[in-house]
Amino acid sequence: MLVVSLVGFMLAVQYNSLNHQPAERDTRDIWAIRNEIAEQKQAQSELLKEIRDMDHTLYTYERAKSEDPEMALIETVDDLKKRAGFTSLTGPGIEIEIQPSPESIALGLPIETIPADLLTRFINDVNRMSGLIIEIDSKRYTILSAIRDINGVTTVNGLNVKNPPFTIKIVTETFEDSEKVYNYLLASPLHDDFYIDNLIIDIHEPSEQIELNGWTERVDMMYLQQLPKGDN
Incomplete structure (x- = not known):
């Protein structure tokens, strides 16, 4: 009797499992x-x-x-x-020029600031690779940095990013990593996104010596206090 009950219980569990449908199906493709x-x-x-x-x-x-x-x-x-990112450094890397597209120059279109969301998308895409140190228009980009639109002007660390052309520098851990970033950016679909905004990405070949500035902004210590001398 115990064996029959156990078999019946297992069949019931199997039936429920086969007929159970998830509340929501993941409709995304495999890629x-x-x-x-x-x-x-x-x-x-x-x-x-x-x-x-x-x-x-x-x-x-x-x-x-x-x-x-x-x-x-x-x-x-x-x-x-x-x-x-508080200190300057030099290492292998690449330089990237963000420039107005030739067509916009030929048509005499006004050169405007790069959209903040486009610049953010570019940085996020590059940061898929680990170990990168980035500088945007002479402004060090760190975990403390923010890219924002302030009154129609794109800023990094609260400082205005000048209208194109301007330079983005990337330093990597090794020269081989610089070549990987270079090849990745050459084939990046972001070129089309920039072109829609009348901009182009001019990627320079990797170099052994790329110099980055250190973070120059003041960091507010909201919750840290210095103890009087002699206290532990």
């Missing part, structure tokens, strides 16, 4: 799903890299502070400033 999975994997990879970097910083500080605590603290602060 859209693959792209979303790739984006999620990229985000996970970047998070893991950040965790490894932080672990390395803590390990270096713990190892050095027993020998020279003051020097260890200075080196740690300098390293964090570099990662946050």
Whole structure:
């Protein structure tokens, strides 16, 4: 009797499973799903890299502070400033000129600021690749940065982006990475989006020496307070 009941229960579960329909079907094609999975994997990879970097910083500080605590603290602060984009740097990378299209110049059309959403889309597309350091029109782009439209003018870090032409610089970890970014941008569909706004993307070949400015804006410490000397 127990065996019969168990078999009946299993058949009922199987019947319900076969006849159960999801409330909503995912109607996206396979490539859209693959792209979303790739984006999620990229985000996970970047998070893991950040965790490894932080672990390395803590390990270096713990190892050095027993020998020279003051020097260890200075080196740690300098390293964090570099990662946050507060210092200038030079490395392999590429330069990209955002220019008015030849047709707009020939027709005498007014040269207007690049739309904020177009610039944001460009930066987000480039940032699919990890380890990139970006400067937009001499303004360092970091995790603290914001691209906004203020009174019809596109801004980065609250500073106006001048009307085209202007330069976007990208520094990569290796020269091989610069070549990957270069080839990726050459084939990017963003060229069509820029052309609709009477703009073109002129991508220079990779270089071993691209110099970026550091973040020059003041950072407000809203929730941090300095302790009086002698307090722990």
